[in-house]
Amino acid sequence: MQLFAHSVDDEKSVRRQDPLLTPFAIKRVILKNRIISTSHASGLTEGDFPQERYQRYHEEKAIGGIAMSMFGGSSNVGIDSPSVFRQINMGVDEVVPHLQQFSARMHAHGTALMCQLTHMGRRGSPYEGAWLPAIAPSARRETLHRSIPREMTERDIHRVIRYFGQAASRCRQAGLDGLETLAGGHLLGQFLSPSVNVRTDRYGGSLENRCRFILRVHEEIRKQVGEDFVVGIRYAIEDGLDFEESVRAAGILERSGLFDFFNVVYGRMDTAQALITDNMPTMSMPSSPWLQKAAAFKKEVRLPVFHAAKIADLATARYAISEGLLDLVGMTRAHMADPHLVRKLMEGREHEVRPCVGASFCRSHETACIHNPSTGRETWLPHEVDRSPGPCRKVVVVGAGPAGLEAARVAALRGHEVVLLEAGSRPGGQVLLAALASWRKDILGVIQWRVDALTRLGVDIRLNSYADAADVTGLEPDTVIVATGGIPWLDELEGHEHCLSVVDALTQQPPSGGEVLVYDGTGRHNAYVCAERHALAGRQVTLVTLDGQLGMELGGRGDDIVWRRKLTELGVHVRHDLRLISVSAVSGRRRAAFVHELTGATIALEADHVVVELGVLPVCDVYDDLKPASVNDGELDLDKFAKGVPQAWPAAGPGKRFELYRIGDAHASRDIHASIYEAFRLCRLS
Template structure:
């Protein structure tokens, strides 16, 4: 029986070779706000490993008053276009698709980052994580930022990308949508339809700038999971409004809010303290309520869960983002019948540390130019002695053996594992 994860899939004119993707994230490899060599090599490794779609640019900023707070890309300038063109050539040359996430942080920005401009938002509601008190947007701010989204989409199109997604949850579009952050008395606040108005203007500008031969997605919260915010039914109603306008091609579903540390750690990017795929069931319910394809990522770390999500009709594309950080060749191993050789993601969240995208299980991640994931044979076979059978010693022995050397591993204890054994108690 064929593997549902390896079945092809299409949206508009864009064909995906399988159902496995990586969602956008701020990988920490940008250079002055641009996706340089290390950034591109990091994503190219996933494309080489067989992934269908790699998204990049977690929270790429469209305007100067949405500053880089966690090392995002800057798509608010034409300087980015040649970087994107080279990036697209590399990813497409490996048979994968490439998209960028664009956004305006709104109140989630910091007034002391970038050019020290005031943060802006639909209303003067303080952001609890970054602590900014935003300026309430006037009509000039609204028009200016809508145009900035369109200009950013145009740059991505000229850069040869297959599409973009605009982020709502916790960011400016989502701040307009949520009654917890939108207290405006004008035509952009109050009723649900009014709160959709800014986002609808953004997607209209994006579609006008990018045309119909370009995918446009909505990184969309399906339930804010907090009192005073958007509940599931409201999110479904909003989604149908955006579908009816005809400017978007897919939803990339997320759960919860990101304006607190606990919200980020539990709702948006759950780690090892959370169960696997904690939001898959509600996202599956959301998919049954909408007509557009639905993507999703939240600790879908193993093949069995990913396969269940696709086979059960819960998702159209399954995002194994951190699993791809642990093993960017995950898909290739699946094609080759080597599922048992996939390096597992255990949710340690090292990849979200200040040193990201480092991985507990893969020293080569983020260092592709210096440490190849595929270890080549050495020109001359040597005898290698490794003292210590902890994680470092085991990895050194593995790499030396793959290089073709004669390896001897010595460990004083009666079991291999070192400090991993202590952590497992």
């Protein structure tokens, strides 16, 4: 197709004109462009070390053209800084061979590699690793990680300094291009913060004294690695210090001559709320929320400045570099969504980059992107989709939610003729309802990217097409994929006729008056979206949950915190541990009867309107009607599917005309990632 074509001259023109593709030097390290991935704990370590799966995850970014990948978020340097979220153990020599293999792998693609070193201090756990007490400048507990540390002695200080030096030496031995230490929230940053460090010796009190520990650590690092090795610090602005004090402290560090760059983050990370708004902003935060803070910091220092915090698109990254706000721009989560984004930029295909929608799914699922099933699975699931070696098949996909769209996309990339049938007037399925939340509109990127891809691929998309079995068979398919989603599961609830499902409530205008009771029986987003929508319309809302807290199925990625804040701000009254057993009509109102999960007591609550979320049941009508004509009776060979082996079925014969599969919520009620992962695995081998 002409749309995909580009010439070598086009590529050279992009390189000449785009500031993101200009090189940058830090000492002996020459970076081929300005885009990097910053250190994060990927959860892919095996036996405390970065082995094949860990390395392949980063190598994919190198294949995709990134200038530098920084790895090992919170890599621990010593025995009393244990792994609490599958970090790398940089405190032992056994790590070196793994790092050597890693650096060779990355350098083969012309990509630099740097490691992050830390001691977690009070963020560590006394119940992990060797079960040693957490240590900190002073005995001040962190709200998030909860350990009560003991105050460090001079002997502790000398020991930890030695740990950092030894870990740095291992980085040099391994052939890495550099390293950074981590200040924000961790031990180095804890010494800087006057709310954590209340010492009265030479390591506490004045700002100069509070910088002393960091300086001594970096003196030892420099002693171990030499002057030519790149050494920087991941430095937090306004983490216990105001902006002016943050700049003053940075000046003290800069004047020491021990540092080669500042990798700047913003704010605190010692509470769950701070973590998802400051350091790791979620979908609830605007794009690049701390870029201007980082730019203001850069004006005050001479060293190169990097920054990453929800810089999810190339346009924002380009602005940051072209305006001199940053020297290198971190696009870490953006590379989880699309590790080939730099290559696509170089080839003039920026419009094809899979967007990071900020769902933070990667925070709690081993770097898995909510809509890129290959990320973190590179050892068995390639990012690229090859054309099928077999004959072109006609594939009919029924349903254009995330699963159906992905199935159609991958089948088309395989070279098959694809027809996509959607009963509604818009593709998207339940994602359209998810986007009704005040802060989740970016989730539509999951849908729009696929619609754009299908348009480029020439897929026949038929909206407003409520297809039955005859419609499908009339298209003479070789393969049928049913992705018809699910319908609200209310029929088994006594008195279901007196309430609305969350789906129905979200597709209607909120009632003009009265109290609304919303019941959450799943711990997913839908009930909270509905409660928020009714509260914003001025209704008095009570949210009742089956679970003991909000968001039990949201994966621990911070969305539960966002909802707690939003619903509190809106005055939504929340009650927990109640199982809905019936709804009845009483004097023009609705009475909902519950059983308390902990006490067994029965409780009745009244409201003018009751909305219920109990999940969905698969819509199977078309699937069931098509099964008799399928060669596989509509079933997967699960062993082959799980192993990534193509399905193998008898050729079509009398009465058996096509392969038939169902995916997504038409198979079972699950999340977006599971649906897309299922579609991708099925279709990439067809």
